[in-house]
Amino acid sequence: MSKLKNILLQLSLILFFMIFVIAIRFEPMTKTFQFDYDEGFNLMKAVLYSKGFSLYSQIWNDQPPLFTVILSQWLNSFGHSIFSARLLTLLFSAILIWCFYQIVFLELGHFAAIVATFFVFTSWLYIRLSISVMIGIPSLALAMLSIYFLYRYQQKYNKVYLILSGGCLALSLQTKLFTVFLIPLILLQILAFCSQSKEIKTNRLFLLQSISLWLISLVFVYSLVGILYQQFWNQEQLLLTHLKQTPDSRVENFNNLQYINYMIHQDYDYIFLAGIGIWAIISQKQKKGLLPLTWLITATLILLKHQPLWYHYYPLIAIPICWLAAYGACLLYNLFSQNIQKNFQIINKKN
Secondary structure, rough: OOOHHHHHHHHHHHHHHHHHHHHOOOOHHOOOOOHHHHHHHHHHHHHHOHHHHHHHOOOOOOOHHHHHHHHHHHHHHOOHHHHHHHHHHHHHHHHHHHHHHHHHHHHHOOOHHHHHHHHHOOOOOOOHOOOOOHHHHHHHHHHHHHHHHHHHHHHHHHHHHHHHHHHHHHHHHHOOHHHOHHHHHHHHHHHHHOOOOOHHHOOOOHHHHHHHHHHHHHHHHHHHHHHOOOOOOOOOOOHHHHHOOOOOOOOOOHHHHHHHHHHHHHHHHHHHHHHHHHHHHHHHOOOOHHHHHHHHHHHHHHHHOOOOOOOOOOHHHHHHHHHHHHHHHHHHHHHHHHHHHHHHHHHHHHH
């Protein structure tokens, strides 16, 4: 009974988040014709697919198939309207926020989780991306769900969580491939989790089984979706379209360093806290902070090279920045609490 209550509570929190965003952004959600031209592409593909046209052979598609399929089914179930389509992205955003809170809570506790989640929610353009019919937030939501199951695995070492984690990351990649860099980072995290237990650390077979199981579930789910929707036979649309774009230094999106600098300056206060968080992780040798730190470094290096660089890639670095900022906020909170306690002790001694 308590488990059912907990599930209902978590679902109600996700619903509350969605209602809150709708309340503060109802007019843009219902009246804005187009937040980004990607919205038009995604809606056209979903409508055509719902009418029986095939992806890749009859519908040109330079992205993985999953979001188009889900959006098509969603529109058939809840009506063909822009509000309905944006509601789907908002649902994915709510899942991302919920997973992010749970992950930081398992690492650092409620205070840090609340702070980090608030930072993500208020980060540059996050709310706008949460109500845009675009594939970045859904892909990141599934990636965060994968990481959440990984942290659940750390608590109980139940291999079902490993299978779910690998499967969710596969679904993330079948939504948008820009989360592929998380594969080696998650493998490192599995190694870090296993090294925390002395019994598991010396059991190489258990470690090998854990990594193999995660990779098998990842490859199986990714391959299954790819085969079902004829993805693997149309690599020209998926890969060459992105690789053949001609760089143009006159365009802002091709000046990577300048544009990344512009993006992170929108959240400069979070960058400050993230810097403190990085210092805390390195100085205190906290293995728990390995994933957000390696995520930020890897994503930044990739975005420095990837062209063109679009504003909707920003959550790739905003999420680890906010995650690391939680470490910084936690350190400052603990220092502040210790100073207050010392002052009270001095006052009590004087009295």
